Amino acid sequence: MKAGKKPPPALLDNKLLAALPAEAQQHLFPHMKPVDFPLGKVLYESGDALNCVYFPTDSIVSLLYVMESGASAEISVVGNEGLIGISVFMGGESTTSRAIVQSAGSAFSLPSQRLRNEFNGFSEMRMLMLRYTQALITQMAQTAVCNRHHSIDQQLCRWLLLSLDRLDGTNLIMTQELIANMLGVRREGVTEAAGKLQQLGVIEYQRGRIQVINRHRLEELCCECYAVVKKETDRLQAFPVAA
Amino acid sequence: MKAGKKPPPALLDNKLLAALPAEAQQHLFPHMKPVDFPLGKVLYESGDALNCVYFPTDSIVSLLYVMESGASAEISVVGNEGLIGISVFMGGESTTSRAIVQSAGSAFSLPSQRLRNEFNGFSEMRMLMLRYTQALITQMAQTAVCNRHHSIDQQLCRWLLLSLDRLDGTNLIMTQELIANMLGVRREGVTEAAGKLQQLGVIEYQRGRIQVINRHRLEELCCECYAVVKKETDRLQAFPVAA
DNA sequence: GACGCTATGTGTGCTAGCTTACAGACAGAG
DNA sequence: CTCTGTCTGTAAGCTAGCACACATAGCGTC
Numbered sequence: 001m002k003a004g005k006k007p008p009p010a011l012l013d014n015k016l017l018a019a020l021p022a023e024a025q026q027h028l029f030p031h032m033k034p035v036d037f038p039l040g041k042v043l044y045e046s047g048d049a050l051n052c053v054y055f056p057t058d059s060i061v062s063l064l065y066v067m068e069s070g071a072s073a074e075i076s077v078v079g080n081e082g083l084i085g086i087s088v089f090m091g092g093e094s095t096t097s098r099a100i101v102q103s104a105g106s107a108f109s110l111p112s113q114r115l116r117n118e119f120n121g122f123s124e125m126r127m128l129m130l131r132y133t134q135a136l137i138t139q140m141a142q143t144a145v146c147n148r149h150h151s152i153d154q155q156l157c158r159w160l161l162l163s164l165d166r167l168d169g170t171n172l173i174m175t176q177e178l179i180a181n182m183l184g185v186r187r188e189g190v191t192e193a194a195g196k197l198q199q200l201g202v203i204e205y206q207r208g209r210i211q212v213i214n215r216h217r218l219e220e221l222c223c224e225c226y227a228v229v230k231k232e233t234d235r236l237q238a239f240p241v242a243a
Numbered sequence: 244m245k246a247g248k249k250p251p252p253a254l255l256d257n258k259l260l261a262a263l264p265a266e267a268q269q270h271l272f273p274h275m276k277p278v279d280f281p282l283g284k285v286l287y288e289s290g291d292a293l294n295c296v297y298f299p300t301d302s303i304v305s306l307l308y309v310m311e312s313g314a315s316a317e318i319s320v321v322g323n324e325g326l327i328g329i330s331v332f333m334g335g336e337s338t339t340s341r342a343i344v345q346s347a348g349s350a351f352s353l354p355s356q357r358l359r360n361e362f363n364g365f366s367e368m369r370m371l372m373l374r375y376t377q378a379l380i381t382q383m384a385q386t387a388v389c390n391r392h393h394s395i396d397q398q399l400c401r402w403l404l405l406s407l408d409r410l411d412g413t414n415l416i417m418t419q420e421l422i423a424n425m426l427g428v429r430r431e432g433v434t435e436a437a438g439k440l441q442q443l444g445v446i447e448y449q450r451g452r453i454q455v456i457n458r459h460r461l462e463e464l465c466c467e468c469y470a471v472v473k474k475e476t477d478r479l480q481a482f483p484v485a486a
Numbered sequence: 487g488a489c490g491c492t493a494t495g496t497g498t499g500c501t502a503g504c505t506t507a508c509a510g511a512c513a514g515a516g
Numbered sequence: 517c518t519c520t521g522t523c524t525g526t527a528a529g530c531t532a533g534c535a536c537a538c539a540t541a542g543c544g545t546c
Contacts, residue, residue: 091374131334141318144387148427
């Protein structure tokens with residue numbers, strides 16, 4: 001199934017890095033190191049101070065809150081449009097969530113101090129990072145709304161679309177169990193919802209591999225939450241850098 | 244019931260303003276104007292670009308997402324610990340939520356451009372604003388978790404505690420209908436939950452006025468969400484400014 | 487001091503999602 | 517090719533919260 005050898009990940013595969021002004025790229029790129037993220041790897045736990053931040057290229061990372069009971073809920077998801085570790089420049093050093101790899105792949109790491117320096121010194125860099133952070137905030141807000149008002153079916157659609165947007169193809173390597181953890185629902189609930197989608201011919205899946213057949217239909221079945229986040233994220237990325 | 248005349252609101256009643264370095268205070272305070280927020284006033288709608296930001300003193304403002312169907316859900320709440328309008332310095336200019344006054348009172352307004360200048364020019368000011376923003380993010384994340392996993396009873400407790408922390412006394416002027424809107428649940432659900440709390444002697448209420456009798460018990464009945472947000476907010480406020 | 491508005495109480499179904507339990511089915515290892 | 521662990525399917529019973537409907541009760545007003 002693997003299409004030969006993957007091309008090595010490039011720094012510019014990350015949209016945030018690609019959008020940086022040339023000067024910032026020159027400052028930062030020499031300090032970036034490629035890293036591999038296996039599925040399930042925990043990048044940091046709640047309360048951990050961060051030594052470095054990560055810019056995903058073809059990996060996806062979930063920010064998850066884990067309750068005392070062990071139950072969990074996804075707060076937001078980060079792919080090649082962003083970075084892991086906003087608390088480094090937001091000033092808190094740590095957050096209350098866990099960062100866990102949801103889809104294996106690559107990323108680039110950068111020591112926190114390098115990012116902080118650049119962030120404080122250069123306003124263009126800062127604006128990019130903060131606008132990305134606002135997009136992340138929008139995603140969190142919509143997650144709260146979706147958790148309150150929408151069915152598992154709808155939420156599964158949202159989740160699949162968010163993941164698809166951060167990957168190349170139409171294949172997701174992901175068990176229903178893991179999706180259930182992310183959504184904070186039972187595994188059986190996901191089985192049921194996924195079964196419906198398969199019957200409708202929207203997706204096909206076998207043992208931990210989900211293929212999206214009809215993305216358009218998926219968007220129709222989804223609640224408004226996906227579109228709201230997508231639209232706002234696009235808007236925030238589209239701003240001219242030299243505002 | 245009103246204890247004579249209220250003292251006029253002071254700039255330093257807002258903790259964020261009070262924490263500003265003296266220089267920033269000198270720059271900004273001359274441009275601040277006191278404003279009155281009546282209950283229910285909409286400060287901005289989803290997508291509105293903001294002319295000014297607001298620093299509440301004794302008012303409380305909810306950030307609410309309103310769905311196409313008209314149903315709503317509170318994303319977070321802002322009182323004298325913060326400001327309304329983070330998108331002004333986060334770079335997006337607008338957000339997808341509505342800001343609506345949840346508890347009448349006062350605030351100070353500041354033209355957006357003044358804030359932006361100060362934010363971009365002075366790193367101490369920036370750090371304060373960004374750390375507050377991170378606290379806001381934490382609150383949103385926990386709202387998402389709470390919406391997913393906790394009962395109306397628990398959420399009501401969380402909501403009451405969040406409101407209490409932003410007010411002087413133990414009285415809330417607030418109907419069950421409005422609470423239901425904030426939590427994104429039915430009014431009857433709130434009636435039931437509030438009835439239980441009253442029977443337990445934790446609160447007393449009559450027609451739009453809620454009095455908290457036993458705050459300690461309220462915290463016990465609450466889910467962990469309140470404590471998580473409270474602790475993280477305190478941590479983020481406690482940082483030395485000149486980090 | 488009767489009227490009417492708004493806030494609150496209650497009650498009867500209904501449904502989504504939960505808990506628990508177990509059965510089938512695919513895939514890699516030996 | 518069988519074994520075993522991991523995924524996925526299904527089912528019975530339960531509960532929280534829903535939608536809808538209507539009853540009561542403060543409180544200001546005229």
